[in-house]
Amino acid sequence: MIKFDAVNKRFPNGTTAVHDLTLEMPEGGITVLVGSSGCGKTTTLRMINRMVDPTSGTIRLGGKDVLEQDAAELRRGIGYVIQQSGLFPHRTVLDNIATVPLLLGWGRKKARARAAELLETVGLTAEAGKRYPHQLSGGQQQRVGVARALAADPPVLLMDEPFGAVDPVVRTQLQDELIRLQRELNKTIAFVTHDIDEAVRLGDRIAVFRTGGHLVQCAAPAELLARPADDFVADFLGAERELKLLSLTTLAEVPLQRATTVREDAPAPPAGSGPLLVVSARNEPLGWLDPSGTDAAPLTPVRPLRDTDTLLAALNESIASPAGLIARVDADGVLTGVTSREAIHEHAGRRHQEAARAAVSLTEATALSKTPGGTV
Numbered sequence: 001m002i003k004f005d006a007v008n009k010r011f012p013n014g015t016t017a018v019h020d021l022t023l024e025m026p027e028g029g030i031t032v033l034v035g036s037s038g039c040g041k042t043t044t045l046r047m048i049n050r051m052v053d054p055t056s057g058t059i060r061l062g063g064k065d066v067l068e069q070d071a072a073e074l075r076r077g078i079g080y081v082i083q084q085s086g087l088f089p090h091r092t093v094l095d096n097i098a099t100v101p102l103l104l105g106w107g108r109k110k111a112r113a114r115a116a117e118l119l120e121t122v123g124l125t126a127e128a129g130k131r132y133p134h135q136l137s138g139g140q141q142q143r144v145g146v147a148r149a150l151a152a153d154p155p156v157l158l159m160d161e162p163f164g165a166v167d168p169v170v171r172t173q174l175q176d177e178l179i180r181l182q183r184e185l186n187k188t189i190a191f192v193t194h195d196i197d198e199a200v201r202l203g204d205r206i207a208v209f210r211t212g213g214h215l216v217q218c219a220a221p222a223e224l225l226a227r228p229a230d231d232f233v234a235d236f237l238g239a240e241r242e243l244k245l246l247s248l249t250t251l252a253e254v255p256l257q258r259a260t261t262v263r264e265d266a267p268a269p270p271a272g273s274g275p276l277l278v279v280s281a282r283n284e285p286l287g288w289l290d291p292s293g294t295d296a297a298p299l300t301p302v303r304p305l306r307d308t309d310t311l312l313a314a315l316n317e318s319i320a321s322p323a324g325l326i327a328r329v330d331a332d333g334v335l336t337g338v339t340s341r342e343a344i345h346e347h348a349g350r351r352h353q354e355a356a357r358a359a360v361s362l363t364e365a366t367a368l369s370k371t372p373g374g375t376v
């Protein structure tokens with residue numbers, strides 16, 4: 001969908017912001033651009049909608065060179081979201097969202113109806129639509145920014161640190177919302193951040209840049225984490241990159257074992273029978289009971305996990321659990337079984353090896369395709 005071919009950007013003051021960039025951003029996917037401050041992420045993004053023009057090289061959107069298109073027309077097909085949301089302070093939230101449809105001549109009624117629909121899409125109430133931007137929290141303003149960018153249903157979204165100015169809890173919520181929205185909307189998204197955790201959560205592909213506008217590696221998150229191309233990328237990913245990889249894998253394929261349970265209203269179990277999972281009449285896990293403890297000992301809390309939870313969450317829970325077991329439930333919260341810390345660990349190790357192997361075969365395929373006469 002978006003293709004950079006040998007693109008350079010040198011500003012008149014002599015700064016090279018982007019150096020010989022060749023990169024593809026696939027249709028319907030989120031490509032995240034990461035790297036430390038000043039490495040050219042924003043400039044790369046802005047060259048897509050021609051807020052900045054490249055010094056050399058070609059950028060194609062849907063096969064067409066962006067420089068051969070009228071900038072205003074090009075931007076109609078590209079939504080743009082920035083960190084400070086960029087809302088007009090003297091217009092209501094609803095009118096802010098309706099901005100682009102109005103510019104496109106939709107008529108006030110149709111534009112407002114679309115804006116109202118989008119308010120709901122991004123999780124805001126109709127009442128919020130009547131307020132002015134300063135009457136909303138930072139997180140809500142960012143949602144409005146996303147709604148405004150989506151108003152004319154552009155196939156492409158450029159998002160420049162859109163969640164950078166909100167606290168970590170709201171940031172996670174906004175990321176969840178974007179993941180949910182993207183499942184429905186399937187936009188081609190270029191997303192800039194300097195937060196590697198955000199990149200791993202959101203990206204279908206992650207492009208890592210270093211100072212001077214150099215692209216160092218572009219790969220799917222699991223491949224990047226399992227096989228960073230060099231020490232720079234490894235440092236950028238951080239020391240816990242194996243744990244980050246666990247956040248990309250769900251529990252679904254990890255085998256279940258039968259749980260030893262006791263009903264909450266049952267008589268006290270015999271001492272010495274090891275930790276038991278106390279369940280409700282509906283078979284919902286309530287806590288761990290250690291019969292070797294005193295009668296008055298409280299239950300150890302349990303946080304039941306579903307198949308959609310990550311291996312990282314499972315490992316975390318298994319550390320706190322008395323016997324190293326995690327309780328697993330179905331979508332209704334009913335117990336399906338337990339899984340041991342060892343089983344989680346073994347699956348995590350296998351997952352790591354698979355990701356590393358996938359990354360190696362990709363690297364080999366790329367090397368082969370660059371060899372004259374090489375075939376893939």
Ligand SMILES: Nc1ncnc2c1ncn2[C@@H]1O[C@H](COP(=O)(O)OP(=O)(O)OP(=O)(O)O)[C@@H](O)[C@H]1O
Nearest residue numbers: 011013015016017036037038039040041042043044
């Ligand atoms: N209009 C400009 N004129 C001159 N230099 C510029 C201009 N815009 C950006 N630069 C420089 O180009 C380099 C890349 O900037 P850019 O904003 O693309 O980086 P970035 O990775 O997005 O940084 P940040 O994470 O801090 O936003 C920097 O050295 C910056 O100072």
